[in-house]
Amino acid sequence: MTSDTYFKFRGRFELFPHRYDIGWPIFTDRIFGLNFFVDKIYKIGEDECPSFYNHQLNHYLKGNAGQEEAFFDHVYDIITTRIKFYKGLKPSGSPYAKGLILTAKLEVFLTFLKSIDQWHKTQPLESVIADKNKQIDQLEAKIKELENQIRDYVKYEAGEKIVISKDGLPVFIDLIDQIRDLKLPNDNKLVNSQTASPWYKLIAKNFLNGDKPIAIGTAQNYFPADKDNPPPKYTIIAEKDKLFKIIQKPKK
Numbered sequence: 001m002t003s004d005t006y007f008k009f010r011g012r013f014e015l016f017p018h019r020y021d022i023g024w025p026i027f028t029d030r031i032f033g034l035n036f037f038v039d040k041i042y043k044i045g046e047d048e049c050p051s052f053y054n055h056q057l058n059h060y061l062k063g064n065a066g067q068e069e070a071f072f073d074h075v076y077d078i079i080t081t082r083i084k085f086y087k088g089l090k091p092s093g094s095p096y097a098k099g100l101i102l103t104a105k106l107e108v109f110l111t112f113l114k115s116i117d118q119w120h121k122t123q124p125l126e127s128v129i130a131d132k133n134k135q136i137d138q139l140e141a142k143i144k145e146l147e148n149q150i151r152d153y154v155k156y157e158a159g160e161k162i163v164i165s166k167d168g169l170p171v172f173i174d175l176i177d178q179i180r181d182l183k184l185p186n187d188n189k190l191v192n193s194q195t196a197s198p199w200y201k202l203i204a205k206n207f208l209n210g211d212k213p214i215a216i217g218t219a220q221n222y223f224p225a226d227k228d229n230p231p232p233k234y235t236i237i238a239e240k241d242k243l244f245k246i247i248q249k250p251k252k
Helices: 030-043 046-063 068-087 093-115 125-155 169-181 197-206 216-220
Strands: 162-164 207-209
Touching (some): 169 197
């Protein structure tokens, strides 16, 4: 695969190319695309590394869908090889001094590559194994926590549901509605909740309407947020279903 396939070059005689295109304005030997790639790295700022990389990656993926790992490998190899070359220079003279400056630029880009390495290409095997073991330990701890939560939850689960006589659901809910309004002698409400959610969920979870389950939406329709201004879908309890009335026992 040629560098032309990997990288996005500027067009010949293109006066205003994209900032992250690589190559020369008149003639570019694309066989040496890796040189133009690293040359661009020398010229951009540290904060531009992600934008430059993604610009070139998107070009590559247009012709190589799903091959992000291959592009990463190619770029990583270019950067590490070039760093190794500069570090191998004889520590004297201007080439070595210039190499130190260019190596610093490349190492900044290498740090960026390590931050997006989802394939663990830039980590030693021991580090990858340690990271995986840590993840396994965290998952096992989470599983244990969830098992304990399930165990606690099951303790309060009934073995069966309470059956409301067929067609008796509105009668039962009318009684629940009365209970919600009951007050003690000190004028405190007997039971209280900020919303109706606990009530309709309690009914849907623990009761049957005859031999049929009660959908949570069906139960919810009996409990509008605003009793005085119920929505159209609110189920109104008919007078014929208001068979019982809970009254306070008279004081002796």
